[in-house]
Amino acid sequence: MKPISLRRVVIAFIAIACAVYLPKVLWPEARFYVEVLSPRRLQFLGFIAKIGCLAAGAVFSLRSASQFSKRDAARWPWMLLGSSFALWTAGYVILMFYPFVLDIRTPLPSAADLPFLLGYVPLFVGLVRFISVYRGSGLPVGSARQHLRIAIGSGAVLAILSYVLLGPIARADLSWPQLFINLAYPVMDLVALVPMIVMIRIVFAFRPGSVWAVWAALFLGFIGLAIADSVTAYLGPSEAAAMDPGLHLTYLLGYFFVACGARLQYELLAK
Amino acid sequence: MAASGDPDSAIDIIARALQPLLGDNMARAALEVNLKKVGLSGADLSPTDLERLLDELEPGLCVFLGQVHTKRVLDGIRRQLASRGGG
Numbered sequence A: 001m002k003p004i005s006l007r008r009v010v011i012a013f014i015a016i017a018c019a020v021y022l023p024k025v026l027w028p029e030a031r032f033y034v035e036v037l038s039p040r041r042l043q044f045l046g047f048i049a050k051i052g053c054l055a056a057g058a059v060f061s062l063r064s065a066s067q068f069s070k071r072d073a074a075r076w077p078w079m080l081l082g083s084s085f086a087l088w089t090a091g092y093v094i095l096m097f098y099p100f101v102l103d104i105r106t107p108l109p110s111a112a113d114l115p116f117l118l119g120y121v122p123l124f125v126g127l128v129r130f131i132s133v134y135r136g137s138g139l140p141v142g143s144a145r146q147h148l149r150i151a152i153g154s155g156a157v158l159a160i161l162s163y164v165l166l167g168p169i170a171r172a173d174l175s176w177p178q179l180f181i182n183l184a185y186p187v188m189d190l191v192a193l194v195p196m197i198v199m200i201r202i203v204f205a206f207r208p209g210s211v212w213a214v215w216a217a218l219f220l221g222f223i224g225l226a227i228a229d230s231v232t233a234y235l236g237p238s239e240a241a242a243m244d245p246g247l248h249l250t251y252l253l254g255y256f257f258v259a260c261g262a263r264l265q266y267e268l269l270a271k
Numbered sequence B: 001m002a003a004s005g006d007p008d009s010a011i012d013i014i015a016r017a018l019q020p021l022l023g024d025n026m027a028r029a030a031l032e033v034n035l036k037k038v039g040l041s042g043a044d045l046s047p048t049d050l051e052r053l054l055d056e057l058e059p060g061l062c063v064f065l066g067q068v069h070t071k072r073v074l075d076g077i078r079r080q081l082a083s084r085g086g087g
Helices: A006-026 A031-036 A039-067 A075-102 A113-118 A120-135 A144-170 A176-204 A210-235 A239-243 A245-270 B010-022 B024-037 B047-084
Strands: none
Touching (some): A006 A031, A006 A039, A039 A239, A039 A245, A039 B047, A075 A113, A075 A120, A075 A245, A113 A176, A120 A144, A120 A176, A120 B047, A144 A176, A144 A210, A176 A210, A210 B010, A245 B047, B010 B024, B010 B047
């Protein structure tokens, strides 16, 4: 049987996700969204889709790592990226536990925040390691000074953006743990974008090759996550945040592109 | 590095094999950098020169493709070069 191309999967996934979530943004009270795809069912499907995407991202990253030999420098960063996605998958499984097993509203903070936050550690280490490994390839990927300038410049822009975006969240009337969790995710997403932007500069010269496609997909995914986490922080621990269809769509597409990036890397190594 | 104009030249064969992975520009830039490293110009390369060039390309490719896949890619290039009759 001929394997289905990733391009078709991407088109089909985006079409289905938009068809499910976008009409809900425009007509939230439509009969279809009350009787057939009720908020609870939609939330359940959203969890399954996000867990599926993140698990796929973890599996393909770890399988990519295993395709490298122990002497290959890129083995470890792929393993770290895979660990990060695996921890986030665990976070979503725990998050799902509250409404669908315990039948209670998810508290803030919850047990899911532990694997979610821990997941950023291998992510940061992995991304910094990727920069060092790709720079060591000897290929013309830009000078150290240029990469440093990009890191400082993007760091400064993202710091100003964080200050503007997260200021109102920091002043919100929330308890300290709630405030910490609300701020931690968007801050860490924005911090992760700095090495990501440097990586994009490094692989920019690889367009339109497979190496570029891997990182373009991962970058799109991380942009989606940064937007979704920032909006979640704005909405705060409310029912509106838990049910917002636009927010779920952004998360879902973010995780989906992350999974695509990992899959493309696996295809690059395994084909 | 400019294309040689001869689509069957050794450099074009190597560049074509690397393009799907590294992209057009990087494939040619990688060749240029590694030709310089081994002190070659790209014209009239002997089979020994080509082997030196491929050996020089290997560590850089390993970073992105790993040793196993890099070996597969380079073996494929060697076969193509051999079928056209050396350098």
